[in-house]
Amino acid sequence: MNYLIGDLQGCCDAFERLLQRIDFSPSRDRLYLLGDLVNRGPSTLATLRKVQALGDAATALLGNHDLHLLAVAHGTRRPSKGDTLSDVLEAPDRPALIDWLRHQRMAVHAHGWLMVHAGVAPQWDLGTTLSLAREVETRLQAPDLADFLAEMYGNEPARWDDSLGGTARLRFAVNALSRIRFCTADGTLDLHSKDGAAEPPDGLYRWFEAPGRRTAGVPIAFGHWSTLGLVDRADLLALDTGCVWGGRLTAMRLNDQGERQGLVQVDCEQARRPG
Numbered sequence: 001m002n003y004l005i006g007d008l009q010g011c012c013d014a015f016e017r018l019l020q021r022i023d024f025s026p027s028r029d030r031l032y033l034l035g036d037l038v039n040r041g042p043s044t045l046a047t048l049r050k051v052q053a054l055g056d057a058a059t060a061l062l063g064n065h066d067l068h069l070l071a072v073a074h075g076t077r078r079p080s081k082g083d084t085l086s087d088v089l090e091a092p093d094r095p096a097l098i099d100w101l102r103h104q105r106m107a108v109h110a111h112g113w114l115m116v117h118a119g120v121a122p123q124w125d126l127g128t129t130l131s132l133a134r135e136v137e138t139r140l141q142a143p144d145l146a147d148f149l150a151e152m153y154g155n156e157p158a159r160w161d162d163s164l165g166g167t168a169r170l171r172f173a174v175n176a177l178s179r180i181r182f183c184t185a186d187g188t189l190d191l192h193s194k195d196g197a198a199e200p201p202d203g204l205y206r207w208f209e210a211p212g213r214r215t216a217g218v219p220i221a222f223g224h225w226s227t228l229g230l231v232d233r234a235d236l237l238a239l240d241t242g243c244v245w246g247g248r249l250t251a252m253r254l255n256d257q258g259e260r261q262g263l264v265q266v267d268c269e270q271a272r273r274p275g
Helices: 012-021 044-053 064-073 094-102 126-140 145-152 166-178
Strands: 002-005 030-033 058-060 107-110 113-116 220-222 231-233 236-238 248-254 260-267
Touching: 012 044, 012 248, 012 260, 044 094, 064 094, 064 145, 064 166, 107 126, 113 126, 126 145, 126 166, 145 166
Parallel strands: 002 030, 030 058, 113 220, 220 236
Antiparallel strands: 002 248, 107 113, 231 236, 248 260
């Protein structure tokens, strides 16, 4: 059986309980983790080690917190207030964990579902999304990773154009795949709105409701947006249900044809408070 799982954010105990609840077997089951494996929760190191040890039984996407860990580890970004990354940064197996992390995915299409951490730019179709994700993955796995991480952050360009190249092209792709929540009608990303907002400010759309979105009709699963909560509709699964905030850790069970076989959730202890 296949399981799509929302943001772990260093909540290893909840992840362990979820695996027990689904009676997970690495020889039989496949996990798809929708990004933000790390940070804010109490057990980032244990979480990374657990997912890494699952080997081919788990496919992990990179979220904004995972990319932040890569940047901090490579000295191109300073830790943020509230980070819980020190256990990884001080671990004896830090080099192996960081190297493993940078080899994870930005997008996956499996069992009929496009899986991303945050979302998809409205101008992209399925093929474009997967192609750009591969471009970012290739760059993350290159020997000069630190150079890319130093240029990766920024809110510009805010709108996709097929002529974008170089760092601007990859920065936009990273922002769409790992940070997007709202955009304008013409697909311009809004990366300034308050993180906690679930409803769009005036003049903006939630990315999956943008007019003319080219992935309309492609089933998409994502995490990233705990205040949005669970969305379970035919073409969309939002699975970040706020585990680190004391909500739940959520998995959707799918058969190999991508048909839903039921939702599985475990309650989570509150590891982080808003504000």
